[in-house]
Amino acid sequence: MIPPEIAITVRVNERDYVERVAPRLLLSDFLRHQLGLTGTHVGCEHGVCGACTVLLDGAAVRSCLLLAVQADGARITTVEGLARDGEPLHPVQEAFREMHGLQCGFCTPGVLLSAVELLRDTPHPDDATIRRGLAGNLCRCTGYQNIVRAVRRAAELLDRR
Amino acid sequence: MKPAAFEYVAVRTTEEALAELARDGQDARLLAGGQSLMPILNMRLATPRRLIDLNRVGELAYIRAHDGGVAIGAMTRQRAVEKSALVARCVPLLADAMPWVGHFQIRNRGTIGGSLAHADPAAELPAVAACLDARVTVRGPAGTRTLTADQLYWTYLTTTLAPTEILTEVWFPTAPSRTGHAWLEFARRHGDYALVGVAAAIMLEEDSVAEARLALTGVGARPVRARDAERRLVGRRPDDAALADAAERVKQVTEPQSDIHATAEYRRHLAGVLTLRALRLAVARARQAPPVTT
């Protein structure tokens, strides 16, 4: 027997959605398939790669390890929510563009959202703190050097705001 | 890599969770932070018929001073434990080990109760609990019981909890004065499970060891308390010869297994090296330790 769908209300990127979801639907798939927010990427679906990282009530979490039903009543920020279309980029995005912190871009949404929380907690991180903070986000392209530079630069840009 | 279908219920109280478990027992699974269970479901290593979600049980999320120690509710996020000033002051070993549990994104969701109940043989918190003689509170249909780590852990990924029971709280004693603690581990990348991890606590009186505690993770099916090495330290001056002697003893008595991450031989080597370093650090900290009050 297929378990019944459950109604949920979520606020994603400052917009409210009322949706019905199967209990087994992952939050990552809900965002991508049901809401069409394909900026959240899916790499491993067991919590290791970090590509699916989103902010849940302000905290960076793996959306592949959450059920959509669990997000009922929560506020979620995906990479699409960092800057609206037509508006200037978020300082963290701006820093990644400037410092070449991405190549293919697959890991980038997860890295950006992790960096947002990292810099909120530690506004002036040293390199070791940046590396430890982003150890949970795997990148196959950059070799990480420019990602570390970009986060350092993002700290400067956030300081100026 | 999607979970098989299951029914889902989000309970609000421990009572409700117990009632759900009593009804479904074997077919149901408790869902805490999901940082171990969700990968298992996604990979279909388990296909429970029903998930009982504890994330809305507010009464299980707290950190408070209690009975000469610190009591922590099972659903307290690992990240909250990491950031707690009370934990840092009263249970410094736990504060020391916490940042080693996965990545901060994992600790934002993962709970202390889930980590203790999951019983991964390479996890940090079970070894911390063993080292400090922590007590876990377990509630079930027959009432409440209190267990030591030794009584809780059975073997790989297996505790002595019945399927109808819930781990509700863990209690750590406040560190006595003149005591130093250290958690050290080695992993290939930060955030990976440890190949070997060592928890050490040293209490000094004058300049000799009044009490020593040593527990290891990654060297067996459950957390290992190195009691023989502890006994060798008591009454001795904690000079390098004494510490090396204890580390050598740990090396001799641990019987790690080989797996894809490391050979048994390498793990035994790490157990010796890390024990020595953890003991040195604990002794240095004990010499500086101010008296502690809860």
Ligand SMILES: Cc1cc2nc3c(=O)[nH]c(=O)nc-3n(C[C@H](O)[C@H](O)[C@H](O)COP(=O)(O)OP(=O)(O)OC[C@H]3O[C@@H](n4cnc5c(N)ncnc54)[C@H](O)[C@@H]3O)c2cc1C
């Ligand atoms: C990428 C990654 C890296 C990680 N690295 C580490 C690491 O280095 N060290 C480490 O220790 N862990 C690590 N973890 C695991 C993480 O710490 C988990 O949070 C923890 O093992 C389980 O806690 P949870 O709250 O997420 O529980 P869940 O995953 O929800 O549950 C785990 C199991 O415990 C049971 N359970 C949960 N709560 C209770 C309870 N209160 N009473 C009875 N049974 C219960 C569940 O039914 C389930 O069987 C990592 C996880 C990931 C994804």
Ligand code: FES
């Ligand atoms: S897809 Fe979620 S961590 Fe890899």
Ligand code: FES
């Ligand atoms: S930029 Fe390609 S994976 Fe990171």
